Amino acid sequence: MNCVHRIKCGNGNCYIVENGNTGILVDTGKREYLNRVTQACGQYNIKLIVLTHAHFDHSENAAVISESFGIPIAMSEKDIDLIKFNSAQRLFAETFFGKIVLSASLKDFKARPMREFKPAVLLKDGDSLKDYGIDARIVSLPGHTQGSIGIDVENRDLIVGDALMNMFYPTVSMLYHDKDQMLLSAEKIGNMGNRTIYFGHGKPIANRRWVKTKS
Ligand SMILES: [Zn+2]
Numbered sequence: 001m002n003c004v005h006r007i008k009c010g011n012g013n014c015y016i017v018e019n020g021n022t023g024i025l026v027d028t029g030k031r032e033y034l035n036r037v038t039q040a041c042g043q044y045n046i047k048l049i050v051l052t053h054a055h056f057d058h059s060e061n062a063a064v065i066s067e068s069f070g071i072p073i074a075m076s077e078k079d080i081d082l083i084k085f086n087s088a089q090r091l092f093a094e095t096f097f098g099k100i101v102l103s104a105s106l107k108d109f110k111a112r113p114m115r116e117f118k119p120a121v122l123l124k125d126g127d128s129l130k131d132y133g134i135d136a137r138i139v140s141l142p143g144h145t146q147g148s149i150g151i152d153v154e155n156r157d158l159i160v161g162d163a164l165m166n167m168f169y170p171t172v173s174m175l176y177h178d179k180d181q182m183l184l185s186a187e188k189i190g191n192m193g194n195r196t197i198y199f200g201h202g203k204p205i206a207n208r209r210w211v212k213t214k215s
Pocket of ligand 1: 053055144162
């Protein structure tokens, strides 16, 4: 049995998925939370860092945690351009809250470039994390960024990164590089059925239909 542990980092989350013996770290938080995340990693035998996407609030600590624990970083190839410039994939927002979050994000993207890193493992849809001791598979969830991925743990717990958000209320992503893809990914999650959804921002809740289908 694999357990998902939420590590709250301000308004964002990282997760440790572990099997009682070894584990993986999913996302790494902002630098303000480096100690908290490092401490949590120290409690488990972490074998891999998986990034749901390369925005700084998920990836800022990736380089230093990878170095201090000597563990590789895994992510989608399609987000590599974001490591150097978080603004490389333009973001859009439509809702009131979305626009607020967008303007704050763009400021941060400029003000705090990430320490660069090179992912040793490139993940794509359907990949298994068995080699790292975890019964989970990668689900491609493009839209928020091109390389956004989710981690489906034992067909029960789905970590979605920012493919969905629960910042103010549970919703499809308020920020997206590609709206059509984002909606398709949200629909894909809804179709996965019985799951607990673990967000990059906000508390976990039960899966639901995220997109109204047109009648
Ligand atoms: Zn993001």
